[in-house]
Amino acid sequence: MEITVQELSLLDRAQYRIIDIRKETELAYGLIPEAVCIPADQIEGNPEIDFSKKLIICCSRGENSLKVAQKLTDMGYDAVSLAGGYTAWLLFHVREEQKSEVSKKAEQSIRKKFRKSIWSKFTKAINQYELIKEGDSIAVCISGGGKRFHADGKAVSGIKAAQ
Numbered sequence: 001m002e003i004t005v006q007e008l009s010l011l012d013r014a015q016y017r018i019i020d021i022r023k024e025t026e027l028a029y030g031l032i033p034e035a036v037c038i039p040a041d042q043i044e045g046n047p048e049i050d051f052s053k054k055l056i057i058c059c060s061r062g063e064n065s066l067k068v069a070q071k072l073t074d075m076g077y078d079a080v081s082l083a084g085g086y087t088a089w090l091l092f093h094v095r096e097e098q099k100s101e102v103s104k105k106a107e108q109s110i111r112k113k114f115r116k117s118i119w120s121k122f123t124k125a126i127n128q129y130e131l132i133k134e135g136d137s138i139a140v141c142i143s144g145g146g147k148r149f150h151a152d153g154k155a156v157s158g159i160k161a162a163q
Contacts, residue, residue, distance in 0.1 A: 001066065001069060001070060001073065001080055001081060002062070002066065002069075002080055002081045002082070002083040003056060003080045003081070003082060003083060004083045004084075004088070005082065005083070005084065005088050005089050005091075005092040006092065008056060008082065008089075009092070011054075013034065014053075015053060015054055016053050016054040016055070016056050017036065017049060017050055017053045017054070017055055017056065018032055018034065018035035018036070018056045018058055018082070019035065019036055019038055019043060019049065019055055019056065019057050019058065020032060020035045020036065020037045020038070020058045020059075020086070021037075021038065021039060021040040021043075021057060021058065021059050021064060021065060021068055022037070022058070022059055022060055022086065023039075026060050026086075029086070030086070030090060032058060032086065032089055035058060036048050036049065040064070040068045043068070043072065044072075044075070051077055053078075054078045054079070054080065055069070055072060055077055055078065055079040055080070056079075056080060056081075056082050057069040057072070057079060057080070057081050057082065058081075058082040058085055058086055058089070059081075059082075059085045059086070060085045060086055060087060061084060061085045061086075061087055061088075062081055062082060062083050062084045062085040062087075062088065063085070065081040065082060065085060066081040068081070069081040
C-alpha cells in the first residue's frame with residue numbers, strides 16, 4: 001500500500017501520477033515536480049487525473065495519504081501512498097544532491113593533486129599513440145587510500161574526446 005521514494009525513483013514517469021493532497025499552507029514548503037495538487041475530497045472523478053496510471057498519493061509525512069490511497073484502492077484504482085510523504089521525498093533528493101556535490105569535489109581534488117604527475121603523462125600517451133578512436137567508450141578508475149572514483153564515458157581533461 002506504500003511506495004518508498006527510492007522505489008518511486010526507479011519507476012518510469014509515464015507509468016504514474018503523483019497527487020499531492022497537502023493543504024495550501026503546506027504546499028508553500030515546496031512541491032514535487034510534475035505532481036498535481038488536489039485536495040483528497042476532490043480526487044474521485046477529477047479530469048486532471050489519468051486514472052489508468054498508478055496513483056502516488058502524497059501528503060506531508062505519509063499518514064493522511066495512506067488513508068486516501070486505501071480508499072482509492074478499495075474503489076478499484078491502482079493507488080499507493082508515498083511513504084514518509086513530501087518530507088521523505090525532499091530528504092531523498094537533498095541527499096542525492098549532496099552525493100553529487102561530494103563526487104564533484106573529490107574529482108576536482110584528484111585532478112588538482114595528480115594532474116601533473118600522472119595525468120599529463122597519461123594524456124600524452126593517449127594522444128600520441130591514438131589509443132582512443134572515434135566512437136570508443138572509456139572508463140577511468142583512479143584508486144588510492146581505499147576510495148575509488150570513476151569517470152565513465154566522459155571526456156577527461158587533457159584527453160582528446162572522440163566526437
